[in-house]
Amino acid sequence: MVxxxxxxxxxxxxxLWTSLAAAQANEPEACSWQPERAVxxxxxxxxxxxxxxxxxxxxxxLEEEMGVPFNVVNRTGGNGVVGHTMLARSQPDGYTIGAATxxxxxxxxxxxxxxxxxxxxxxxxxxxxxAAVLVNQDSPYESLEALLxxxxxxxxxxxxxxxxxxxxxHLALAGMLKAEGLAxxxxxxxxxxxxxxxxxxxxAGGVDVATPALSEARNLVEQGELKALAYMSDxxxxxxxxxxxxxxxxxxxxxxxxxxxxxxxKGLPDEIACAYEQAIDDAVHSKAWAEFKRSRGTPVxxxxxxxxxxxxxxxxxxxxxxxxxxxxxx
Amino acid sequence: MSIxxxxxxxxxxxxxxxxxxxxxxxxxxxxxxxxATMAVALLVPFTxxxxxxxxxxxxxxxxxxxxxxxxxxxxxxxxxxxxxSAAYVEDAYRLSRAGRSRSTLMTSLFAACIGGLVGVALLxxxxxxxxxxxxxxxxxxxxxxACLGLSCAVLTSNGSVAKSFASLFIGLFIATIGIGVAVGxxxxxxxxxxxxxxxxxxxxxxxxxxxSEILRSVQTRRSEQPTVATQESFSQALREAADTLRGFKRxxxxxxxxxxxxxxxxxxxxxxxxxxxxxxxxxxxSHPERYGTGYIEGVADGGAANNAAIGGAWTxxxxxxxxxxxxxxxxxxxxxxxxxxPGPQIFTQSPELVHTLYGAFALSNLAMLPAxxxxxxxxxHIVRIPRRILMPIVLLFSLVGAYAITNSVVAIWTVLxxxxxGYVMEANGFPLAxxxxxxxxxxxxxxxxxxxxxxxxxxxxxxxxxxxAAALGILTLLVWALLLWRAARDALRRRSPASPKExxx
Numbered sequence: 001m002v003x004x005x006x007x008x009x010x011x012x013x014x015x016l017w018t019s020l021a022a023a024q025a026n027e028p029e030a031c032s033w034q035p036e037r038a039v040x041x042x043x044x045x046x047x048x049x050x051x052x053x054x055x056x057x058x059x060x061x062l063e064e065e066m067g068v069p070f071n072v073v074n075r076t077g078g079n080g081v082v083g084h085t086m087l088a089r090s091q092p093d094g095y096t097i098g099a100a101t102x103x104x105x106x107x108x109x110x111x112x113x114x115x116x117x118x119x120x121x122x123x124x125x126x127x128x129x130x131a132a133v134l135v136n137q138d139s140p141y142e143s144l145e146a147l148l149x150x151x152x153x154x155x156x157x158x159x160x161x162x163x164x165x166x167x168x169x170h171l172a173l174a175g176m177l178k179a180e181g182l183a184x185x186x187x188x189x190x191x192x193x194x195x196x197x198x199x200x201x202x203x204a205g206g207v208d209v210a211t212p213a214l215s216e217a218r219n220l221v222e223q224g225e226l227k228a229l230a231y232m233s234d235x236x237x238x239x240x241x242x243x244x245x246x247x248x249x250x251x252x253x254x255x256x257x258x259x260x261x262x263x264x265x266k267g268l269p270d271e272i273a274c275a276y277e278q279a280i281d282d283a284v285h286s287k288a289w290a291e292f293k294r295s296r297g298t299p300v301x302x303x304x305x306x307x308x309x310x311x312x313x314x315x316x317x318x319x320x321x322x323x324x325x326x327x328x329x330x
Numbered sequence: 331m332s333i334x335x336x337x338x339x340x341x342x343x344x345x346x347x348x349x350x351x352x353x354x355x356x357x358x359x360x361x362x363x364x365x366a367t368m369a370v371a372l373l374v375p376f377t378x379x380x381x382x383x384x385x386x387x388x389x390x391x392x393x394x395x396x397x398x399x400x401x402x403x404x405x406x407x408x409x410x411x412x413x414x415s416a417a418y419v420e421d422a423y424r425l426s427r428a429g430r431s432r433s434t435l436m437t438s439l440f441a442a443c444i445g446g447l448v449g450v451a452l453l454x455x456x457x458x459x460x461x462x463x464x465x466x467x468x469x470x471x472x473x474x475x476a477c478l479g480l481s482c483a484v485l486t487s488n489g490s491v492a493k494s495f496a497s498l499f500i501g502l503f504i505a506t507i508g509i510g511v512a513v514g515x516x517x518x519x520x521x522x523x524x525x526x527x528x529x530x531x532x533x534x535x536x537x538x539x540x541x542s543e544i545l546r547s548v549q550t551r552r553s554e555q556p557t558v559a560t561q562e563s564f565s566q567a568l569r570e571a572a573d574t575l576r577g578f579k580r581x582x583x584x585x586x587x588x589x590x591x592x593x594x595x596x597x598x599x600x601x602x603x604x605x606x607x608x609x610x611x612x613x614x615x616s617h618p619e620r621y622g623t624g625y626i627e628g629v630a631d632g633g634a635a636n637n638a639a640i641g642g643a644w645t646x647x648x649x650x651x652x653x654x655x656x657x658x659x660x661x662x663x664x665x666x667x668x669x670x671x672p673g674p675q676i677f678t679q680s681p682e683l684v685h686t687l688y689g690a691f692a693l694s695n696l697a698m699l700p701a702x703x704x705x706x707x708x709x710x711h712i713v714r715i716p717r718r719i720l721m722p723i724v725l726l727f728s729l730v731g732a733y734a735i736t737n738s739v740v741a742i743w744t745v746l747x748x749x750x751x752g753y754v755m756e757a758n759g760f761p762l763a764x765x766x767x768x769x770x771x772x773x774x775x776x777x778x779x780x781x782x783x784x785x786x787x788x789x790x791x792x793x794x795x796x797x798x799a800a801a802l803g804i805l806t807l808l809v810w811a812l813l814l815w816r817a818a819r820d821a822l823r824r825r826s827p828a829s830p831k832e833x834x835x
Contacts, residue, residue, distance in 0.1 A: 047371050048659020060375045073737050074371075077527020078509045078516070085523045112509075112516075113523065159785055165512070190784050191512050193777065196653055203650070206468030206785065219651040223673040288378075295666040 031274035035094060038069040042090070042098030044083020046076045049194065050216065050296070051260050054127045055099045057292045058262070061283035079103065079164050081113045088119040092265045094272035097123065100263040102168050105316040109323040110166040111330025117312040121268035124280040125303035125311060127260035130233035131162075131172035132214035132243065134226050136202055144230040144249060147209065148180055155186040160209035161198040165191040166328050169198075171319060172232055172256035173211045174326040179252035184326035202226065213258065214243065215297040232256045239297045259315075261308050277305050335685035338383050339693065347384050348690065351391035352697040356705050358392075359399025362409040362536060362724075362731045366396035367656045374660060382668035383683060387690035389661050394694045395701060397600060397636055398442040402705060405435050406712050407724050409540040409731075413531055414600040414636035416766050417486075417608040417628075419539060424624030431710045432562045436571035437626055438633035439702040441582055443695050444575075445634030448586035449593070449641025450691035453648075458674065460642070461649035464594045466798055469785065473778035473793070474802035475595060476771045479602040481809045482609035483764035488622040490759075491817040497760045500751075501768015504529050505776070512780030524740045533732035533744040534769050538762050540728045541749025544721045546756070561714060564707060574626050581611055581627060582634045589635030593642025599655055600639040601770055607635035622761070641691060648672055648684070 041059050045051040052074060059070035075083035080103040090096035100120050108116050133144055141147040151158055162169035170191075174184040187209060192198040195212035202210040203225060210217070210226075214237055220226045221240065231237060232255050234247035247253045262280055264273060283289055284302045293300045303311060323329045338344060351373075358369040369392050377385035400411025405422040415422075425434040452460070467475075480498065487494040507518045508528025519525040562570070575582065585607040592603040611631035612621045621628050646652050651672035653659035662672055670680050677684055712720065732741040752762055786792030794800040 047367060047656040048653055048663065053663045056371075056374050057378075060378060063375075072371075075527075075737065078523065081509070081523055082527045188784070190781055192781070196659070200465070200646075200652055201468055201781075203465045203652075204468035204471075206470070206781075219671045219673050222671070223650075223675060225650065225673075292667060295669065 031271060031278050033094060033269075033271045033275040035066055035068045037095065038071055039066075039094070040090075040096045040098075041070050041072045042083055042087045042096065043072055043074045044076065044080045044087070044099065044101065044103075045074070046194075047074055050127070050129065050213070051099050051101055053296065054260055057289065058126060058280070058283060061286060061288060062279055065279045065283055079107060079112060079167065081107055081115070084120075085113065085115055087263065088115055088265055090265045092121070092267040092269065092272075094264070094268065094276075097262060097264045097268075097276060100261045102258040102260075102315060102319075105312060105319050106166065106168060106171065106323065109320050109330070110328050117316055119266050120263040121266060121273055122308035122312055123262045123264060123268075123273050123276045123305060124284070125259055125261045125301060125308045126280065126284055127298060128257055128301045129213035129215050129259075129298055130231060130237075130255065130257035131169055131211050132217060132228050132232065133173075133176075133230040133246075134199075134202065134210045134212075134217055134221070134228055135208065136205065137225055137227060139208065139227060141229065142227075144244065144246070147229060148177075148182065151177065151186040152182055155183055156188055158187045158209060159190050159207045160187045160211060161190040161192045161201050161207045162210050162212040163192060163194060163198065165189065166323070167191075168256075168258045169195070169211045169213075171322050171326070173209070174328075175256060175322040176232065176246070176250070176252075176254045178322070178325050179254045180250060199226070214240065218297045237297065238299065259311065261312065263308075273305060335383075335682040335689060338682065339387070339686055339689040343381075344384050344387055347380070347388050348391045348694055348697055351388045352395050352694055352701045355392040355395030356399045356698075356701045359396035359411050360402040360705055360709065362403045362407070362411060362540070362727050364731060364734065365412060365532065366393045366400075368734075369393070369396050370657050370660050374664075377664050378667075382665060382670065383686040385664050385668075386661060386683070386687055387694070389657065389664070390687065390690040391694035391697065393640055393657050394446055394637065394691070395698045397640055398439060398633070398698060398702060399705065401438045401442075401633065402435060402709055405431055405438070406709060407540060407720075408543045409536055409724070409728060412600070412636075413535065413766070413770050414604045414639070415632075416535060416539075416601075416763065416770075417604040418632040420622050420763065421625050421628050425626060425629070426713060428624060429713075430562065430567075430570070431713050432564070432567035432706055433570035433574070434626065434629060435706045435710065436567055436703070437574045438629050439699065439706065440571060440575055441585075441630045441633035442637040442702075443699055444582055445586040445589055445636070445638035446641065446695035446698070447692060448583070448634075449590045449638035450688055450695070452587065452590045452638075453641045453644060453691070454688045457645050458649055458677070460591070460594045461645045464646050465650065466796075467595055468796070468799075469778040469781040470793055470796055470799035471802055472595075473775060473782055474799060474806050475602065476774045476778060477806045478802065478809065479605055479771050480767060480775065481806065481813065482605045483767040484813055485609045485809070486605075486612050486621060486628075487761040487764055488619075489761040491813060491820065493760045494764050497755065497762065498764035498768045500755075501765035501770075502772045502775075503768075504534065504748075504765070505769050505772020510776070510780075512777060512784065524738055528773070529744055529769065530741060531769060533741040534748050535766055536728045536732050537745040537748030538752040538765060540724060541745055542752030542756055542762070544725050545749060545753040547717050547721050561710065574630060578627055578630045581631050585611065585631040585635040586638045589638030590642040592635075593639025594645040595642075599643055600636040603639035603642075604632040604636040605767060608632045622763075637695075644687070648676065648687070649674060 043052050043055045056072050059072050063070050075086045084104050087098040104117050170189050177186050178184045190207050195216040198210045201207045214231050221228045228243045230246050231243040232246045358364045400415040404410035404415040404419040405426045408423040410416040410419040422434050483498050484494040509516050509526050589603040608628050611628050612618050647658035732745045794803050
């Protein structure tokens with residue numbers, strides 16, 4: 001009996017080994033790296049936000065995928081500088097990865113840090129959201145054109161909020177104004193600590209406009225508390241197809257979005273990055289992830305290592321131009 | 331409450347989860363340095379496998395008990411587990427040193443339970459109306475509310491008004507370290523990126539309260555160290571706590587209601603609720619001079635207020651889907667994941683969810699009683715450990731806890747630096763509580779002031795233009811005038827009898 005069991009196991013092990021060897025032979029790049037202990041996943045933004053939610057859901061899927069715990073650690077503060085710096089400076093041994101967001105392409109332009117996208121190793125892109133132009137339900141502006149006309153006639157009268165000074169949603173508004181031939185501060189920016197406080201200000205009548213991601217305001221728009229005048233994208237949002245697209249209604253065709261990547265520190269070996277890329281690819285195309293994304297009102301997106309690196313480089317150049325154009329560059 | 335949600339709430343799975351989360355919340359809250367938010371964040375992966383109703387019950391049970399359990403290390407070791415416990419930590423700790431740790435903690439447990447129940451009752455009755463008012467709060471109103479909170483520090487401290495102000499401004503200074511929210515410029519960071527995030531609250535509170543106490547205990551000789559010889563028995567402590575509750579019925583009712591209302595306001599939460607209620611309690615007490623010296627009345631008020639505020643904090647989240655804090659933000663994420671979007675419609679579209687939420691609140695406040703009593707009876711033995719053994723252990727826990735909250739060595743330096751500062755301040759008669767409040771509220775005051783000034787383009791009158799802002803502003807100015815008048819009166823009174831002495835020296 002014992003003997004029989006051990007023979008069966010031997011056969012099984014042999015079969016497993018041959019199949020593994022075959023699999024390896026099929027993949028010349030050898031993405032066979034496996035973490036042997038817990039992995040730390042750094043999130044540069046606070047608990048409860050969009051980046052945090054995406055990271056935590058992904059981490060739990062990666063846990064199933066790779067068989068080790070993924071500890072999500074929120075290293076917040078300094079408009080994202082602290083967490084991104086921690087990520088870039090950690091050991092490139094595969095046991096620290098994290099979420100690098102669009103801010104890595106903006107904060108060095110406004111002089112917060114010398115850190116750029118070149119200091120991290122991009123693995124995958126897992127989230128894209130685009131900005132919206134929102135006003136209160138009792139606002140007199142029924143369309144983006146009407147709002148821009150008011151800003152053109154009385155520059156500096158209207159105020160807007162959505163994130164910190166120089167944050168991505170500030171660039172979305174100022175860049176749009178500039179592209180439409182207005183002064184970048186024709187609608188004055190009131191900094192806030194994020195989308196939720198900005199929406200609160202908008203509802204309390206503290207500001208006239210807010211430009212956070214449309215997905216973050218979906219609830220309030222659907223309930224009729226807020227009006228969505230425009231969606232800064234060229235493809236409509238699945239759940240809110242009626243919101244006008246800026247690519248259609250603006251002469252400049254202005255669009256602006258944010259993204260979340262999974263990245264490792266600079267110098268992360270190829271085989272590790274490749275192994276994570278595959279695991280994330282599988283996780284992002286799972287049913288659980290699709291459900292999660294639908295709940296947040298954002299599409300399932302995935303870009304591999306090469307594409308993500310291109311996205312980061314391209315966004316860095318474009319955002320640098322916007323920041324210089326609106327006079328925030330240091 | 332509908333029958334279906336009752337059945338859902340009392341299903342074995344739901345009851346088991348509430349019981350488990352009550353114990354879990356008690357444990358996390360009682361560990362110095364681990365917060366309610368952290369407890370909820372650690373729960374998130376488990377909620378993916380839960381029914382949404384049960385997931386919400388789990389979050390509610392965890393936060394409810396964690397906020398109460400924050401009182402345990404505060405009372406026994408002078409390490410407030412949450413900012414909300416810091417308001418009355420001095421009173422609670424001194425009572426515990428006098429051998430009354432069990433009755434003090436039981437008072438705070440029962441007050442927390444009553445506060446929590448009042449909170450959920452108000453939530454059930456007037457959530458939509460309350461949320462409407464809360465949504466009137468822009469940066470102007472929040473600024474005045476935070477100012478009012480700051481004034482409480484000076485109102486409640488026993489030291490001289492001048493020293494309280496000095497202590498408050500030390501706290502406000504510490505709060506300016508890091509990147510300024512309004513203009514995004516780093517201040518006092520010396521180019522060191524770890525300081526960009528500012529001084530985190532938990533390491534600061536551990537340093538100021540716990541480490542300074544450890545330093546002081548090193549200084550006192552062994553023979554002089556007070557030993558707590560007698561420990562109250564369970565029934566004795568229970569009787570005493572019940573007496574306290576009966577004696578301060580009106581305090582607890584007042585603080586529960588006020589705590590819920592303040593908790594519902596965006597940006598305020600349990601911290602400001604506890605401080606304001608403690609200050610009001612002292613103002614209307616018949617023994618204001620005993621506050622801060624180990625007096626139970628303020629503990630009852632603060633304990634009720636911070637648990638009531640948890641219920642209040644759900645109003646904006648539930649009614650508008652706008653999270654009031656990170657705990658409700660996580661909860662909203664879970665609801666969205668299950669296809670439920672919080673908002674006015676949730677009351678008509680998924681009433682069972684709303685009812686489950688209320689039920690879970692009520693149930694976890696009741697489940698907190700046995701769990702809390704268990705923790706109190708188990709942990710109160712700590713006071714009998716000789717100080718020379720206990721204090722190094724507390725130091726170790728403090729440093730580990732501080733590190734755990736930020737995962738950064740800066741936290742350990744913060745504990746050490748602020749511990750030394752706290753020791754020097756106490757040795758010279760400066761109260762510590764205003765410094766803590768300065769650190770907690772400094773960022774809120776500055777952020778909302780700068781935002782308001784940017785909006786109004788420097789017009790100070792804009793601070794009184796909106797109705798709620800005007801009311802809160804005038805109230806704040808009245809409190810300040812009262813403080814100035816009291817300081818001037820004290821100075822005059824001191825000068826007349828003291829003048830011969832002064833000329834002598």
